Amino acid sequence: MNNRNYHILFANELDINAAKAFSLNFPRIPLLNCDVANISEEYLVEKNIDYTNVDLVIGGPPCQSFSTVGKRQYDARAKMYKEYRRILSFIKPKVFLFENVTGLLTIKNNIGQPVLDDIKNEFSDFSDFNIDLSYEIKESVLNAKHFGVPQNRERVFLVGIRKDLNVSSKWKFPSPIYQREEQFLTLEDAIGDLPTLLNGESKQNYEIETYTRYQQLMRGDCDDLTNHYNGINGEKMLRIMEVVIPGEGKKYINELVVNGELDSKYYLTSGYNNTYGKLWWDKPSSTITNNLSTPSSFRCIHPIQNRALTSREGARIQSFPDSFHFVGSKESVNMQIGNAVPPLLAIAIAKQLESFFKSITR
Structure with a gap:
């Protein structure tokens, strides 16, 4: 999809119906209907997707394991953020956006440590991939009702900004x-x-x-x-x-x-x-x-x-x-x-990201 401000390279969705709905509403955006674990550099090359010099990656790993509604457990779904991190390791975007439920703030891993601390530490440093890649992590909880959505819905947002760019101080989350x-x-x-x-x-x-x-x-x-x-x-x-x-x-x-x-x-x-x-x-x-x-x-x-x-x-x-x-x-x-x-909350964040990128390219 193209407009004067951005070009979306691809989207990924495992669920077949959600993938069909996405393509129905956004037919010009390439949609990869597959397990994120199957996405690799070779896979993107096969699909003729040029993933070099990417500005932004947006993702929201499964949240059910973290949710305060129902059971909370550090299971395989809870660890899907590692696949998102693996994608970042070879796309190396200037910025990434990570979204999840507020239950992420309190859930512990198998040794009793906060999972959020694990995530922020792992997303800060990618040296275990033998690459020079690190991000400054910004964190905020946003409530959809503050952005024109008729719903009391809080979500955790992490924004990672590549440290070599030296621009993390310019990032601000959208104000209510x-x-x-x-x-x-x-x-x-x-x-x-x-x-x-x-x-x-x-x-x-x-x-x-x-x-x-x-x-x-x-x-x-x-x-x-x-x-x-x-x-x-x-x-x-x-x-x-x-x-x-x-x-x-x-x-x-x-x-x-x-x-x-x-x-x-x-x-x-x-x-x-x-x-x-x-x-x-x-x-x-x-x-x-x-x-x-x-x-x-x-x-x-x-x-x-x-x-x-x-x-x-x-x-x-x-x-x-x-x-x-x-x-x-x-x-x-x-x-x-x-x-x-919620789309209206997503729009508020998108506008903030657009302003951020404009500020660092002046």
Whole structure:
């Protein structure tokens, strides 16, 4: 892909549906649908990709092992950052950007040491590859709601700047656009114009006009509504979603049972304490996950409709425009949505990177 500011050499994605979706939305960018472990200098040469003199590499190794939602373990996925590091060892970009969940800040390795320290140390020095390559590492936690995304979503960002360039002092992470509670976009701001859905219902057309600037931005010129369908839930789940109140979840339901306000058949024995949670209409959404349409999962129950979020609502909350096409089953689509860096946050970082590169080439 080319514009007056940049040229993207290639992207890499292992999941077939995510790869198809990427190519569908960005057809001019070469997409390597393969395991990152298979990407080597020889492989790039075979694909006629010139990887010399690269300015920037962006990557986000799998985050599930670090996530504070569910189990946390230092497993094979947690070590995938080493493959990213291997890619850096032969591309040798001027700058790299690394993104992951905030759980990375606290998880320990197999000998009880902070994994983040390992990562920063390894990404600083590449002498074990017998090459002269080292990076100055800058670290920050950014929250998507500070950048116009209607979601309370914190992520860790590491920026590595090649030490031989002597320009690391010029790097600054983007400053928040919105900082006060009353400035943050709410769930209603994001999805209030999307059609209501009954149990098992799907709709392909908008029914009302947009009434916030964010809704206008997301809908754009779209005429057809996609990925807006509600799953079929049984009587027990419907009743649970009906009685739980915004901001509450499993614990609240069980308290109703214990207090005799709800039949004992609704007592919840499975799931974490933060499951079966209902969102707030007048606040930013909680962090969107791969299970955004599963009401028994982390907080994803619609605040005024008796259902979980739809894939399109999840995409809206992540700041994907309605024109963005996803590929695959609902589960696959939700994974593509839940794993993504919100586009509006990505744009804020991209603008900062653009300014940085302009400052070091003057």
